[in-house]
Amino acid sequence: MADEVDLMSWIFEYFASSSTPEGELLMRPEDLMRAVVPVFPPSESHLVRDGYLRGERNPGDLRCSPSEFFMLFDVNNDGHISFKEYIFFVTLLSIPESSFYVAFKMFDTDDSGEIDKEEFKKVMALMRACNRQGANHRHGLRTGLKVNGSVENGGLVEYFFGKDGKDCLQLDKFVKFLRDLQDEMVRLEFAHYDYKLRxxxxxxxxxxxxxxxxxxxxxxxxxxxxxxxxxxxxxxxxxxxxxxxxxxxxxxxxxxxxxxxxxxxxxxxxxxxxxxxxxxxxxxxxxxxxxxxxxxxxxxxxxxxxxxxxxxxxxxxxxxxxxxxxxxxxxxxxxxx
Structure with a gap:
């Protein structure tokens, strides 16, 4: 169980390539891509000839162009992604569309088809609580990782609800975002193996x-x-x-x-x-x-x-x-x- 508890933290620490002067580890958007797209070296590349072990995954070398979609997770445009934003991202990837629909409907008390920022934070907390690893990091805190604030205030909250946090999120818009996110993951993986751009x-x-x-x-x-x-x-x-x-x-x-x-x-x-x-x-x-x-x-x-x-x-x-x-x-x- 301890290994499961620390898995997300270990992955973040492994791929994070930057840190603040205070010691907080940070990912760049390209680090985030490498952390979530499991790949082997493409067979049409020179990587095996250059000394990579047979069967060696090299997630630190994702062979595709940077994704503008992933830049959305850099919410303050400083070129870095914090641990809490990484957890937010992993939670999004793990949400079954049907589960989010049910939770959304429960918190949409006036049946308007949209929820506000505070209701959305409750939905995301519920989604993460259904995932063992996410639940263990529900506050975005871990020994060795200096994190400020809760997970619910990170990620794409500003993107969805505006700088003042007063906009509302429509179910259709968020479902489309989840589908686009999954499609982008597939595109990146295919682009990695399409080494010769054919x-x-x-x-x-x-x-x-x-x-x-x-x-x-x-x-x-x-x-x-x-x-x-x-x-x-x-x-x-x-x-x-x-x-x-x-x-x-x-x-x-x-x-x-x-x-x-x-x-x-x-x-x-x-x-x-x-x-x-x-x-x-x-x-x-x-x-x-x-x-x-x-x-x-x-x-x-x-x-x-x-x-x-x-x-x-x-x-x-x-x-x-x-x-x-x-x-x-x-x-x-x-x-x-």
């Missing part, structure tokens, strides 16, 4: 993006399967478009209904085919996956190399990226073996 990435890079969040106990085997794509003539030169990449990212958000459908179907009918997987993604989640994407998924998540999908492994790896399902795991509603 608008497409290799199948191997798509596979690396899928396993980038895997825990170390499974990572080596997964990377072996990623490397084996080089031995698949019909896959090694396949290139994945941004639309294909984005569709898979959308599927990650719906991992809970997808996994329920796949596990249920698998128990009733035995092995899952690639066509079964595509049908579940389309009919249950409303996400269309191309044949190339599904074939790469089946190749990477084939633990015993029998040509079939190892469904438990697929769900285990991807649930760390699926924010909705991560919330359920944290609260004990769903447990993955």
């Amino acid at each position: 608008g497409t990435i290799l199948a191997k890079d798509f596979a690396l993006s899928m396993v980038a969040s895997a825990d170390m106990t499974h990572l080596s085997n997964l990377l072996n399967r990623v490397d084996e794509l080089n031995n698949k003539p019909h896959l090694k030169d396949v290139r994945i478009t941004f639309e294909e990449f984005k569709s898979f990212a959308e599927l990650r958000k719906k991992l809970q209904p997808l996994s329920l459908a796949l596990f249920s179907y698998g128990k009733a009918n035995g092995l899952l085919t690639q066509e079964d997987f595509q049908r579940a993604a389309s009919h249950v989640c409303g996400v269309s996956l191309t044949d190339n994407v599904v074939e790469i998924i089946f190749h990477v998540f084939d633990s015993n190399r029998d040509g079939n999908l190892s469904l438990a492994e697929f769900v285990r790896v991807l649930h760390q990226r699926g924010r909705d399902i991560a919330q359920h795991v944290d609260t004990g509603i769903m447990v993955l073996d």
Whole structure:
């Protein structure tokens, strides 16, 4: 539990590249990007030849242009992001849209479709309380990190409510902001792997993006399967478009209904085919996956190399990226073996 309590603080300390004369650690916007986008070196780059270890994540070297969207978290325009603003950002990333909608409606007592600054702060505190790590930092304080003020007064509060804090926030505006934030994360990750700016990435890079969040106990085997794509003539030169990449990212958000459908179907009918997987993604989640994407998924998540999908492994790896399902795991509603 202690490790979980300190995880957010450790990540912040690891990536923060600046500090005040008083000793408060600070992130630059580019530090924030590196902290939240898990990546491997792109396969078309020179990084492996320059001495990077096989399978080494290098989050300190995100290969894409700076994001103007992330600059919004630098609320006082000093080029730095504090720990409390970082917590605010992580909370935003972890909010399932449906959960925020319910909380918003509860605090929108006059049913006007908007809430004021104080009501918003209560909603955000509630959202963070549902997350074990966020709850442990609900005041933005930790030994070794000098933080002034509470989390609720940081982040984008001024952006949403104006300098005087008297504007109101509409539900539709905030939901759009959350969706735009998720889309920006996907764009940054794709841009990182699109090393030669071709608008497409290799199948191997798509596979690396899928396993980038895997825990170390499974990572080596997964990377072996990623490397084996080089031995698949019909896959090694396949290139994945941004639309294909984005569709898979959308599927990650719906991992809970997808996994329920796949596990249920698998128990009733035995092995899952690639066509079964595509049908579940389309009919249950409303996400269309191309044949190339599904074939790469089946190749990477084939633990015993029998040509079939190892469904438990697929769900285990991807649930760390699926924010909705991560919330359920944290609260004990769903447990993955």
